[in-house]
Amino acid sequence: MLRRIYDWCVAAADKPYALWIMGAVSFAESSFFPVPPDVMLIPMSLARPNKAWLYALVCTITSVAGGVAGYAIGALLYDSLGQWLIQLYGLGDKIDGFRAAYAEWGALIIIGKGLTPIPYKLVTIASGFAGYNLLLFVLCSIIARGGRFFIVAILMNRYGPWIKAQIEKRLGLWVALGAIVLALGFVIAIKAF
Known part of the structure; x- marks a missing residue:
């Protein structure tokens, strides 16, 4: 199953809808969805290293837009939806x-x-x-999310063929490590929050 998902993401890099799906995942992840856009960003960047910069830009823009939606949830809907999401994560x-x-x-x-x-x-x-402050929030989000996604773009653009060979050789291991990192992110958030 992992191989099929990975292969689909790599093959989808040429499809016009892939960029839209990645953008939607990036938007949703910043406000309510648990899966990070890296699950599409990395395979798509490996398939088309010359487009890694475009993919990182799309992820940055949509992630910041999703962040503004998350901000609105906290500012306008905290008593209902926002509080429910925070409770869902045990915080x-x-x-x-x-x-x-x-x-x-705040900025840090x-x-x-x-x-x-x-x-x-x-x-x-x-x-x-x-x-x-919403303007400062957006600026900090551009720095943080852009930094994160463009680091991936740099790595995929520069070391893409080597990274692709390593991922394809040990896909299960890399997915397991990714899941562990994601789970640790939740644990750290709960402890540090």
Whole structure:
């Protein structure tokens, strides 16, 4: 099954809808969806290393737009949808501490957590809930998310053939490592939140 998904993503790199799907996943991941866009960004960039920059740009733009949606959830819908999402991730009792930290360290929190595997949707919702300056939030999000996705683009563009050979040789191992990193991101978010 993993091989079929990977092969589909690589083959889809030539399809006109692939960019739209990747953008939709990137948007959704920043506001409510648990799967990061890297599951499409990496295979598509491996298939077309010369387009890795475009893919990173699309992920950045759609992730920041999704971040604004997450911010709106936190700012406008926290009492219903936002609180439910925070509770879903088991962080309801830590939101007040996070809000206090925003008063002092908001930009560093957004940039730091936006570059890591910590679920970015938690940062976007908390930013809205904390009433963090929207313009500064967008700027920090561009830096963090752009940094993250363009690092992937640099690696795929420069070392794509070698990375592709390693992934294809040990696909199960790399998927397992990715899942572990994602799970650790949630654990770190719960501990650090």
